[in-house]
Amino acid sequence: MSFYSPIFFLLFIGLVPIIIMYLLKKQHTELTISSNYLWEKALRDVEANRPWQKLKKNLLLILQLLIFSLAVFALARPFIFSNAISGGHTIIVLDTSLSMQGKSKDSTRFDIGKKEGEKLIENLRPDSRVTIIAMDATPNIILNSTKDQKLARKKLEELKPSNTVDNVEETISLLKAMVKDEEDYSILVFTDKGIEADIDNLFVNYIDGEEKNIAIDNISHSIDKNGITALTRVTNYSDEDVKFDLSLYVDNKLSDVKEISLPPRESNNIYWQGIHPNVGIITVEADIDDSLKEDNIRYHVVNPNPIKKALLMTKGNVFLEKAISLNNNVELYKINEASENIEGYDLYIFDGMAPEKLPTDGNIIMINLENNELFKAPVVKFGELKALNDELFKYVNLDFSLSEARYIKDADWIEPVLLIDDNTVIGKGQKDNQKMIVLGFDFHHTDFPLKIDFPIFVQSMLDYTLNIGIQEKTNILVGEGLNLNILPKTEEISIIKPDGKKEMLSLSLALSPYTAQELGVYKIEQRIGEELPISYFASNVNTQHESMYQSMTNEEREEMAQEGKKVKGERSISNILLLLAILILAAEWVVYSRGN
Template identity: 50%
Template structure:
C-alpha cells in the first residue's frame, strides 16, 4: 500500500480535541428527589453490568475517532499496488475494429467488455499516473493524452465507438512507441482479439478472442450475359464443425432467391444465382445464422449498368484509333473532318482532336488531343526526332507494355494542373490532368508516326484512356473495404455533389472542386452519390464491406479467461486498487451507527 498525500496525516492531531471534549465533559447533574428507594435495584443492575456501561458511555467517542481517522486516510489517497502497476504512465489501446463486435459473453460483445476493463484501470490508477487513450482501427488515433483526470478519461472512453473497419496493429505499435519514447516508466495495454507480436516488455496484450463458430461472406460479384446476370457468392466456415444455413440474395432490397447452404469445417464454398434482372443496381447477400460475428454475414455489390457515351472525333481518318475506340459497345462514335465552329462543340461526353484544335475548347465534355498544332491553349515546344521514352507509372498504361517507337514527337510545356506520364528525352509528350471537372489527355505525337497501333496492347491503352476520360463505369471505384478512402468521379457539368450514407445521413462534399477522396466510409452498406447539374440529378453508388480476411477469423488465446500476453507468455491481469471508495463506504456506515447510538442514548 502507498499513500500519495501523506501530509494529510497531520490531521490526526484533530483527534486530540475530540478526546479532550469527552474527558472534560460534565459527567452528571445533582437532582433533589423525595426518595431513593426505587433506585436501589437500578444501581445493582448498573454495578453488575459496569464493563458494558463504560463501553456504552464512551462508544460515541470511539465511533467519532474511527470516522475521523477514515476521513484522514481518504485524504491521504491510499492505493494498493499489485504486480508492476507502479508506473508513471499508462497507454491504453482499445481495438475498435469490426471483429470486436463479436460475442464475448451472454450480454456483451468483446468491445463492451474491453471498455469495462479499461474503466476499472482508470478508476484504480495511481493519482499521479498519466493515462493516454488510443483507439485502434484503420487509422489509429490518440483520443486523450497524458491525463490524470479520471472523469475526463472515462468521458472520452465512453465516446469511443466500435467500427466496421480493420485494425492497423503496425501503425498502432508505431504510435505507442513514439508516445512512450520519452517516458521513464510506463506500461502499454492492448485490448484486442488479434495476435500482436512485439519484443517490447512494456507492451501487454489483453486477448479477447473466443473459439466460437463464425460464417463470413467473403465475396459477391456478377457476370453478364446477353439477357441476364449471374451472381457469385463465396462463403467461408471459420470453425471446426459443419455449418448449415440459408443464404439469401437481394436485388435493390427485394428478395431474389434463397438457397440452403452447407459448408464443411474451415472451408469456403461458392454459390451461384442465375437469371438476375440486368436493371438491378445493388446486390446484397445475407447469411441467416446466429454465429459469433454478425457484421460479416452481409455483403454488398454494385452492378454497373453503363449508359451509352457520345464521342466526337475531329480530324483526318485514323482507322487504328477509330477501331480501338468502337471495341466498347457503350461508346457511340461521331466523326467530323471539318474544323467545327466553337458554337457547335457541345453535347458530347468526349471530344477527340487529332492534329487540329479549335480556338477554345468545349466546356461540357472531356478532352483527348493527339498531335496538337501550335495554339494559344497549350505551349508546344521543339520537335524531337530521336530519343528514349520513359513512363511514369499510371493507370493509362495499366496492362500495357510500353515498348513502341516514335518517329517524331512534340514536347509540351506542362501546365500546373497536368502531370506528365510519358517523357521523351525527359520532356513530356503525354500528359493528363483535371481542370474544372474536365479530364484532359494530351499526346504530342501522331499515331501514324509510331508503331503503337501495330502492338497488341494498343486497344488496351485506348480503352484505358476511354475509362479515364469517360468514366464508363459511372463511379469507377464501386467497392471498398470499410474505412478506406474512395475517389468520387463526377461529370464536367456537375455543380454540387452529395453523399448519402447507409444510415441515411446526407453530406455535401462539393463544391469546392476538384474533389478530394471521400474518407468517411466506416459504415458497412451502400453509399449513394448524387451529382446535381442544370439538367437534374445523377445517382451513382459504391459499397463498403468488412475486410473478412482480417476480421472474420480470430486468433484464439490459449487461456479461457482474459489474459495478458507478453513475449509469448501468459499471466493473469494485474491492476492496482484505489481504496478511497471503500473507505468512504465504511465512513458512511460508521456515521449511521453513530446516529443510531446517539438517538438511543437520548
Template identity: 35%
Template sequence: MKLYSPMFLWFLLLIPILILMYILKQKYEEREIPSLFLWQQVLAETEASTPFEKFRNNLLFFLQLLALLLAIFALASPFINIGSKNFENVIIVIDNSGSMSAVGEKDTRLEEAEKKAEDMVKGLSSDSRITLVSASKNSKVELSGSTDRKEVINKIKDIKPTNSAGDINDTYSLIKSICNSYNSYKVVYYTDSDVNLKEINGEVVSLAIPKENVSLDYISQSKDNDYLKVMVRVTNHGNETNSEILLYGEEKLLDIKNVDIKSGETKTIYFDKVQTKDRFLKCELSQKDALDEDNVIYSIVKQKDGSKVLMSSNQNVFLEKAISTIKDIELFKTNPGEAINGDYDLYIFDGKLPNSLPKKGNILIINPEQNNEYFSVSSERDGGKGNVLSHAVTKYMDKSSFVVSKVKNIEVPSWGSTIIKVGDNNAAFCGEVKGQKVGAIAFDLHNSDMPLTPEFPIFINNLMSYMLNRDTVSGTQYYTGENIEVIPQPEANKIWMKTPYNDNIDLGTKYPLKPFDEAYKPGIYEIHQKIDKNEQTKLIAVNFPTSESDTSKNFASKNSQKDGGELSKSGINLTNILLALALLVLLIEWFAYVRIHGR
C-alpha cells in the same frame, strides 16, 4: 501501502476538536429523591461527569471518531500494491479492427477489452500517467499522459468498432516512439491478434476465443441477355455446417440456395437467370454466428461505365497528365489527321481539326487553327493576364493568376458562356447545343503558365465533369473503414452522404472534397448532389473486409495473458472502500442514537 494525497492528513486536527466538543458538552438531569441516603449516589454521578469519564461507555463518540478517521484516510488516497511494480507511464493499446466485433465470452471482443482496460485503470496508482491508443486501419492517440482516471475510462468507453482491416503490429513505430520519451513505462495490448513486442516492455491481454463463423467474401454479377448471373463466394471458418444463402434485390427476396460447407472450405455459389431492375443486390446468410457483420454482402447493379475520351494532339503533356489523374476516365490518344474509329464520350482536338467534327459525343477544342461549325476564331494576337469568370467550370478558381503570351479571340455563340478572358479577348467558353456539349480554349497551353498554377488540375477536373456528366464516385465497392472518394460536380451547391443508419452527413462543396471516412457499418451508402433544383444520387456498396472474418484463431503466446497481466493486478485503491466504510459507520451510529434516545 502508499498515500498519494498525504496533504489531507491535516484533517486529523479535527479529532481533538471532536474530543473537545464531548468534554465541553454538559448534560444535567433533575430528579426528586425520597431520602438523603441517596446523596452518596449523587456524589458518585458527579465524579462520573468529569471530562474523561464520559468516554468510558460512550459508543456514539467512538463511532463518530471511526467515521472521521475513515473519511480522512480515504481523502489521502491510500493505495496497496499487490506484489508488482508500478510504472510512471502506462500505454494502453486497444484493437478496434473488424475481428474485434466478433462475440467473445459474452459480449463482443471489443466490449470485453474495454471492460478489462477499465478494471486495469482502476487498479493503477494515482500518479501513473496513462496514454490511450486505438488501433485499426489507422492508429490514433485518444489520450496522452493523463492522470485523470475518469477521463481515461470515458475515453476507453468512447472507442467504437471500425469493422476495418488492420494489423495490430502496424502500431509498433508509434508505440515505440511514445515509449522512447519515458524512463519508466509499460505497454498493455488488448487484442485478438498475435503481437510482436520486439524491444517494447509490454504484455498482451488476449481476447482471442475460437468461435464458429461463416463469411460471405465476394459478390459480383454479369449481364446474361435480360437476366443477371450472380456469383457469391462463401467461406467456413469453423466446423462443418449447413446454411441458407438468401439473394435480395434491394429488400425483395429473389432466390434461396442451400449450401453444405466443410471446415475451412471456400465455395462459389451461382444464382442464374436473376430477373431484377433493382439498383443493388444483397446476399445474406440465414444462420447467425460469432460475427454478424460478414453475414451480409452488397453489390451495386452497374449504373454507369467509365467515360472514354479521345485526345487528338501532337503532344500536350500538361493536358494528358491532368486528365490521366482522373480515375473514372479512360484516355485514348491519336495524332491529328488520323482516322477516328469507334465512339467516344468526349473528343479533344488540340490544334488541327478534322474535316468533319463528330455528331455524337461532346467536343473540346484547344488552340483552334480555323473557324468551325460551332464558332468563329480570330488570328493570333498578343495576350496578357488571364481573368477567370464565374461559372461551374471555374469553381474554386477565384484566386487563380496566370499569363498568356499569345491568344485568339472567340466569337462566343448565343448558347455558350465565356469562362476565361485575356484582356478583351474571349479566351475560353463552353455551352450546349442540340444535346451536345462544346468547349474551347483559344490559346496553346504551352504559351501560358496556367498549367503551372495550383488551380490548373481543378480547372481540368471541373471541365471534364462538365463535359462528361461524370459519376460522383470513382468506384462502387468499398470495405468498411476505407475512405470513399467523392467527385463533386462543378455545378453542385450541396453534397451529402446518406448512411445505412439514415444519417445525412454534409460533405461540403469546397474543393478538394475531403474523402468520407465514416463508413464503419456494412450497407448501401448514397451520395447526393444538389444541382439547382435537380438532385443526383449514386450508390456505393460497403462490405466487411474478408481478412477480418477468421474467428477460429487463438493466440496464446508467451507474451499473452488470458485475464490480464502484471498491471491489471498491480494494486487496489482504497479510497472508495474507505468512504463506503465511513458511510456504513455513520449509519450504525444513527441507529445506535435512535435506540439509546428513543426509549
C-alpha cells in the same frame, strides 16, 4: 500500500476531543427517589462520570474511534501497488476496429475494453498523466498526456467502435515515437488481437469472446444473354459446423433463399442466376446468430454500361478508328475538319486538329496538336521511352519506337504517363471537371499501331475518359478512399449515406478521395441545372482482416488472460474503508440502543 492524499492524516487530531468527552465528568442534578433498589446502578454511573479518572474499557468509545479513523484513512485515499503499471505516464490504446463489436458474454469486446480502461484511469494516482489512443485504420490520439483524469474517463466513455480495420503497425510506430524520450511510462492495449512489439512496459489485455462467426466475403457478377449471374463467397471462420439460410435481395426485394452448410474454416461459392440485367443493387444476407453480425450482410452495386458517344476529329487515322470500334459501348462519330461550337458528346478526340475553343460538356483526348499551348514547339527525333506506373500502360509493352514527338508542357493538373528522357510525351489529368489525355506524337510517326498492344492502349484511354456518367468504382471496403467521378458542368454534389443523412461536398473537396465510414449503399447526386444524375457505390466489411478471429489453444488463452490481469494499476481501497465505517456506525447504534 500508499496514499494519494496523506495530508488528511492531520485530521487524526480530532480523536483527542472524542477521548476528552469520555474523560470529563458529565453534569448532573439531584433527584429524590422512592426506592434505593437502583442505588447500586446509580453509584456505578457516578463513578463512570468522575472527571479525569483512568480511562476504562468502553465499547462505544472504541467503535467511535474506529469509525473516525476509517473516515480519515478513506480521505487519505489509500491504494495498493501493482508491479505492472508505472505511475508516471499511462498510455491507453483501445482497439476500435469492427471486430471489437463481436460478442463477449453479455456484452461486446469493445464495451469490455472501454470499462477496463475506465477502471484503470479511476485507480491511477492524481499526478499520473494519461494518453488515450483509438486504434483504427489510422491511430487517433484522443487525449494527449493530461492529468485531468475526469476528462480522460469522459473521453474514453465517448469513444465508439468503427467499421474499419485496425492498423497495428502504424500504432506501434506511433507508440515508439511517443515513449522515445520517456522512462516512467506504461502502455496498456485493449484488443481482441494478439500484438507483439519490442516496446518496454507494453501490456496487452486480450479480450476474448465467442468464436462462432461466418462472413460473406465477396459478391461479384457477370452479364450474359440470360441476365446477371451473381457469385457470393461465404466463409465459416469458426471451428464448428454451421447451417444457415442465405437470402438474395434484388433492389431491396427478396428474390431467393438457399440453405447453406459449411464445415469449420472452409469457404463456399454460391451462384445466383437469372437476375434481371437492369438491376442496380444486389444484397446477400446470412440468417445466423453468430459473434459478429456486421459481416453477415454484403452489398453490391451493379455498374451499368450505357452506350457512349465519341467524336473523332481527324484527317484520317484508320488504326485509331478500328481500335475504338472494338468497344461495343462506344458510338463513334467522325469529322475531318476543325469545327466550332460542337457539343453533345461524351468524348472528344482531337487528332492533329481542334477548334479554337474546346468543348466543355465531355472529356477530351488531344493528339499532337500544333495550335495548342500544351504542346511545345521543338520536335524530338529520338530518346529513351519510360512508362510510369499508370493504368494507361498497365498491360502495354514499350516495344515500339517514335520517329518524332513533342514534349508536353508542365501544368499542375497534368500527371506524366510516358516520358522521353524524363520529359512528358503522354500525360493525363482532370481540369475543370473534365478528364483529359494529351499525346505529344502522331500515331503515323510510330510503329505503335502495328503492335498487338495498341488496341489495349486505346481501350485503356476509353476506360479512363468514358466513365463519366456513372461512378467508375462502385464497390469498396469500409474506410477506403473512393475517387468520385464528377461530371463536367456539375454545380453541386452530395452524398446520401446508408443512414439517410445527406452530406454536401464542395467541388474542390470532391476531387479528393471520399472515405466511407459506414456499411451499406451510398447515393451520389450531382446537380447540373435542372438535371440530377444519380449513381451509387457500396461499402462493405474487410472480412479478411476483421472476421477471422484468432484460433488459440486453451494454454494460449490462459497465458493471454494472465497477461491481461497485470493491467490493473494502483487499486484504491477508499470505498472499502467507507463501507466498513458505515457498518461499524450501524453496530455502534445497536450497542447504544441496547445500553439504554
